[in-house]
Structures are given as C-alpha cells and as structure tokens.
Amino acid sequence: MYCNNSDCSFVHRDKLAKHGVCIRVLGDLTLLPMDLQKLIAQAVMETRNYSECFLNVCFAYTSRHEISNAVQEVAWGVQEGLLEPRDVTESLLDQCLYTAKSPDPDLLIRTSGEVRLSDFLLWQTSYSCLVFQSVLWPEYTFWNLCEAILRYQFNYSSIQAHSPNRKPQVTGWREHTESQGVAPSREDKASA
Template identity: 50%
Template sequence: MTSEQPRPSAPSAWVRESNLLWYHRWIIKVLRAGPIPQHVAFIMDGNRRFARKENIDKAEGHAKGFDKLSETLQWCHDIGIREVTVYAFSIENFKRSQKEVDTLMSLARDKFRRLHEERDKLHERGICIRIIGNMSLLPVDIQKIMAEAVLLTKDNKKSFLNVAFSYTSRDEITHSIRTVAEGVLEGKLHEDDIDEEVLNGCMYTRDCSEPDLLVRTSGEVRLSDFLLWQSSSTVIYFTKTLWPEFNIWQLFSAVFYYQRCHWQVSSIRNALEEVSEEFEDVTAAKSSSQRNKKDERVRKFLNDVERKDRENLIKLTSAITLK
C-alpha cells in the first residue's frame, strides 16, 4: 500500500466506511471552498481491458469494476456529492457474447442480493436506490430483486444512487414518447399539452436531477447513448484510466475541473431558464381557464404514469422465480 492511496476496505459491500487519510480530507476541505457538484454520473468503462491487461478472466474484471463502484460511492459521500448515476449495463451490451452477458447478469444478481443484506446501512445513510432503464429486457428474477431494492429504499432522501441498467438514451426517449402518445390516444392528454415538462415526466429519470458532472473512464471520448436528454449543460470529464484503476485523485481532478467550468455552466443554465421563462410568458396569453385545465390534465396524467410504474414494481416483487 502506498501512502498516496486510501487504506483498503472490505470489498463487495455497497456501503463502506470512509477510508480516507488526513491529506485526502484536507484536499476535500479545499475543494469545498468552491462549488461541489451535487449530481455526478459515471460511465464505468474499461473492465474488459483491465482484465486483458492483468491477464485475468473477464468475470473477475467486471467484479473488480463493482468493487471500484462501491469505493467511489464512498468517496462521493465523503466529498459531499448527494446524487450519483452509474452506467452499469447498456442495452447494447446484450450484443456481447452470451457467456459474458450471463456473467454480467450473474454479477448483478449477486450484488443486488447483497444490497438487500445491507438494508440497515442503506437506511442509516438515507440512501435511495433507483433503477433507470428498460427492466422488461432483464431476467424476471433480476427484475424482482431490483424492484425490491427500489421499494425498500424509496422513502430515503439523504442521497441517491441511480443505476442505469438495460439503458440507452434512445430507448428512454422512445419510451417517453410512446407513453405520451398513449396518453393522447386514451384522451388523458391533448396534443397541445405535449411539451418538455410532459416528456421529462415520462423519462426513466423523472425523479432524478440533471447531472452537474459526467465522468467517463478508459480514454473513450463519447457518451455511448448515456443521459443525452439530461446532459445539455453537464460538465464532461474524460480520463484515460481504466475503471477498476480509478482512484480518489482522479475524482478530485474531475471535481476541480467542474469547478473551473462552473461559471460557464451556470451561464448556460441561466440562459436556458430565461428561454423557458420567455416561453411561459408567451403561453400566459392564453386564458387562465385554459391554462388551469391543461395543468390539471398534465398533473393527473403524470401522477397516473408514476402510479402505474409503482404498481409494476410491486407486481414484480411478487413474481415467482426459479433462481
């Protein structure tokens, strides 16, 4: 163990104890003198290349990747980052070999079962787990344990972990448009009701904030269909480090990079808010009665969407599985 790294902590756990050394905590105090991103997203890339580099099996490479996730989540907690979103499994990953897909499903199954064993720690930390993605594409038993994790932690409000599993932005946007179209066909919405707010309310991420900072490892400089709708003013930080080798110094660097870009991002967001306010001023020309009716339709529709999703989660928890 070098003096530059945090002390090792127990692997495999979702919730860890802080393992920072005194100078890590000193750097965090310095960083906190500036703006800290409240929502950080990670594209955790490089597990397979790490396995090839270390001459180990791909399955072990992915397992190392999970250990790095749990360690990074603790670092984010130490820094004061309240919400984290991780790209755990893309729909495109189903195109990999059946052996590797089965390995990833088995790892997800094992880790989410472990999450249930840590329920007391999750409640103590106030961690809310959300799954964002097309869960219908997953094995039923994995859908069940994920649904149980979401419902188990739904009332926790101190911090949020959004796991993008069986996810792509194109699928998310398609899902949102399809949901809105069904609402129009069923007479719950009018065509004129459709706007950004309605589409956003039908996204998998409707309960999530927009990410302030997005970090991608492994040297790839693309977003791979991740949070495209939500990242219009997100600071993006690329590092060549493979995900299992990601360390706290790279996280510090990413946060510092965000702080350097923060003024520019704030300007962009303020400009977007001004455009939104101007649009609201234009629509305000409609009669108060019309606006109220539209607002009521939209509210009922979005509440109905949320209710159906919650009922589907409850239904999944009662599914009978053989695994």
C-alpha cells in the same frame, strides 16, 4: 443485492435504512431474468420512502430506449385524450424520463479515453460539464477526481449561463456549511 446461480437476496437492508438510501433502477428491466426483476422490485419498494440520498443504478439502460419510452408515454396520453397536442413540451417529456425524480448531473466523467457518451444520459447531460479522462475505472484515483472537479469549476459559469431550465438542486447545504463555519456567510461576504 446478491445473486449466485440458484439464489438472489437483498442484503445490507440495515445500512440502507441507517443512511436513508433510496434505490432507483433505471432501464429496460424486462430484459432481465424474472428472479432478478423481483429482487430489483423488492429493493426499490423497500427503500422508496428513504430520502437522505439516492442511488440511481442504470441497468439494461440506453438513452435511446429511455427517450423512446417517454415519447410513447406522451403519445399514449394524447391518444387517450388525457393531453392536448399543445400540452406536449420539453418539460413534460422530461417528466416522463426514468430520471424524472433526480436532478440532472452537473458533472459527467467518462473514463477509458473514449470521447463519447455511448448512449448514456443524452437528454440529462445536455448542460452538464463532460470530462473525458484516459485512465481506466479500476485505476481511477483521488487525483483524477480532483482534475475532473477543477475542470467543472473552470466551466461552472459557462454551464450556468447556458442552462436556464435546469431541474431544482438540493438546497440547504449553504446554510449548513455556514453554521458549521466551513463557508463564509452572506454577511461576511457583504462586509468584505
């Protein structure tokens, strides 16, 4: 997307189509100017059927607003008789969040030395590995990313043990990497 003072246009359509990128914009878009709202709607609509990868953009986003909207949606359903109060569950609330169609993040990296989430994905990161690093984002390097991934790996078993109800993750990667000779197959592991 590109905007200047007088014009907004949706660029790189061909690259998004080539790579199958579905754009999702999460947040209170009513806070944005109408021309930007239209551009965002156009980008979301034009890419809605792509499924190779997903680009979630948090724009005018706060977790409090997201959770508040989800609760209002559920309350409306109960008020209209579409839901019974006993139908209200964590899972239902999760389905009403902006991120309902996305898996919860496994790893959240916070740069700048701040040790807080700043009202960002509070519900979704309840079972994520949180890594706080003092480097500023413009100076973030490959080695900073390696450190974050190592911290995630060290905490992986603990995270999995405490997160019984995680959303399903993308599957099929193991079979692909095994067929390419990148990862040991299940048979190789069994014979070892």
